[in-house]
Amino acid sequence: MATTPGREAPAVDVLVDGLLAAIAQQLDAPLPARLREAFHRVDRQRFLPDRMWLRDGSGGYEPVDRATEPDRWTTAAYSDEPLVTRFTDGLPSSSASMPSMVARMLLLAGLPERSAGQKTAGTRVLELGAGTGYNAGLLCVLVGDGRVTTVELDPVLAAEAQENLKATGFAPTVVMGDAADCRLPGDAYDVVLATFSVDRIPPAWLTQVRPGGRIVTPWTSAWCTYGTLALTAHQHGRAEGRFHSFASFMRMARSDTVRPGPAPEPTAHESGVGGAVRSSTRLSPWTVAGGDLDTEFHVGLTVPGTSFAWDTSGEHAPTRLQVADTTGSWATVDHDGRTSAAFTVTQAGPRRLWDEITAAHAEWERLGRPGVDRYGLTITGHATTAWVDSPATAVAAL
Structure with missing residues (x-):
């Protein structure tokens, strides 16, 4: 040079x-x-x-x-x-x-x-x-x-x-x-x-x-x-x-796809229509979407195609976590601004996304809260498997 x-x-x-x-x-x-x-x-x-x-x-x-x-x-x-x-x-x-x-x-x-x-x-x-x-x-x-x-x-x-x-x-x-x-x-x-x-x-x-x-x-x-x-x-x-456990890079650009956006705001659930189901959860939305990269990495691997966005406008709740996927499934988790002992959940669509996220978090806890460095990937033909510690402990098929 x-x-x-x-x-x-x-x-x-x-x-x-x-x-x-x-x-x-x-x-x-x-x-x-x-x-x-x-x-x-x-x-x-x-x-x-x-x-x-x-x-x-x-x-x-x-x-x-x-x-x-x-x-x-x-x-x-x-x-x-x-x-x-x-x-x-x-x-x-x-x-x-x-x-x-x-x-x-x-x-x-x-x-x-x-x-x-x-x-x-x-x-x-x-x-x-x-x-x-x-x-x-x-x-x-x-x-x-x-x-x-x-x-x-x-x-x-x-x-x-x-x-x-x-x-x-x-x-x-x-x-x-x-x-x-x-x-x-x-x-x-x-x-x-x-x-x-x-x-x-x-x-x-x-x-x-x-x-x-x-x-x-x-x-x-x-x-x-x-x-x-x-x-x-x-x-x-x-x-x-x-x-x-390092790196956060821009996503791969493709000539045949559009740039992914944030999770869309769900509609028609406040009155319980459109197949929406209400429940409560003790799992804090901040636990899985509050910046703990080890937790979020596990959720990303094991609850595929699911994204989130925070709504702090106060229109529906003091703080709301919005979750959605590409199948039309969605969930909201609302914090009432007073207690963190329980949160209101509303879900609709082919998948019960918050239930999947709750199960994923429980599995992460059971595995000993693994950091990113404990995960691996095996590709065999058309099959891709994510695992923790060794291929014997598979956690997701991608």
């Missing part, structure tokens, strides 16, 4: 050293030497647009422009923070991932463990989701330009990533296509690395990785976007691996 000319190069090195220190603090250990080298050789600011959006601390985003706030923009570029680089229909649609998360995923893939001499041994990497091109640049340093292929669905992002990579001296193969159905010609890859979250492993990915190779991807469910899955591929489309 061409270095920044003149007096800027030392300043960039200092900024990268600060970023590496922040990453080491997050990981509780310094990065391997080869990965530190990659962060120095791939200048993050050269992969970022002149306008970015930063988290504002209140659940939203605020813009920062390089032209009007150059110091703030540069500080953000070398911070260990995710940076939104694009909005679509008022929602973030592309971002530069948090560098410590990028480092964790590269470590899970085993790439920094290879020595410099092994770089020429033929390790091939398929990246799914080119984004700005920054991660592909890191991969080029680790395994060589000719052994990196990156796939991007959005033609504008694909072109921008390719231009960013070219401008910084890297030349991986950039392919415009749907990452969920990528079937690229040539030999199988040693590593398949996704830069977005999925709720299941697309079958095409298993055809792209050699036996013994790795698939590393952030994870999501309709209930909870959290966790990273690292799978080892085996023969005949089989793969197995474990979840790791």
Whole structure:
């Protein structure tokens, strides 16, 4: 990669050293030497647009422009923070991932463990989701330009990533296509690395990785976007691996689907019509939807297709948890603002969603309140099973 000319190069090195220190603090250990080298050789600011959006601390985003706030923009570029680089229909649609998360995923893939001499041994990497091109640049340093292929669905992002990579001296193969159905010609890859979250492993990915190779991807469910899955591929489309308790990435974009929204507000239940059933529950809605990621991860795995949203408008109750799925089933859990000993539940549709959530929480308790790191996934043909501790303790068929 061409270095920044003149007096800027030392300043960039200092900024990268600060970023590496922040990453080491997050990981509780310094990065391997080869990965530190990659962060120095791939200048993050050269992969970022002149306008970015930063988290504002209140659940939203605020813009920062390089032209009007150059110091703030540069500080953000070398911070260990995710940076939104694009909005679509008022929602973030592309971002530069948090560098410590990028480092964790590269470590899970085993790439920094290879020595410099092994770089020429033929390790091939398929990246799914080119984004700005920054991660592909890191991969080029680790395994060589000719052994990196990156796939991007959005033609504008694909072109921008390719231009960013070219401008910084890297030349991986950039392919415009749907990452969920990528079937690229040539030999199988040693590593398949996704830069977005999925709720299941697309079958095409298993055809792209050699036996013994790795698939590393952030994870999501309709209930909870959290966790990273690292799978080892085996023969005949089989793969197995474990979840790791880090990462919250944007969901995989598809050309044939719409972006999922929050759980819709149920209707026609206040009078008990439409098959709605009232009951009470002692399970607090905050227990399963209040930010405990271990609990929410389990609910997301075991109550599939179910999402939630909080209603604090006071229109129906002081606080209401709204739950819904794609079959038309829904449930509400109301807090009266006075007692947390019991909550009013209303359910309707083909599924009794709150009953399923209550059962899922009870199972999580029975299993010893497992954290995300205790979960794993086994793929055999068309069957996918999630488990706790070992495949012998299955908790869900996905």
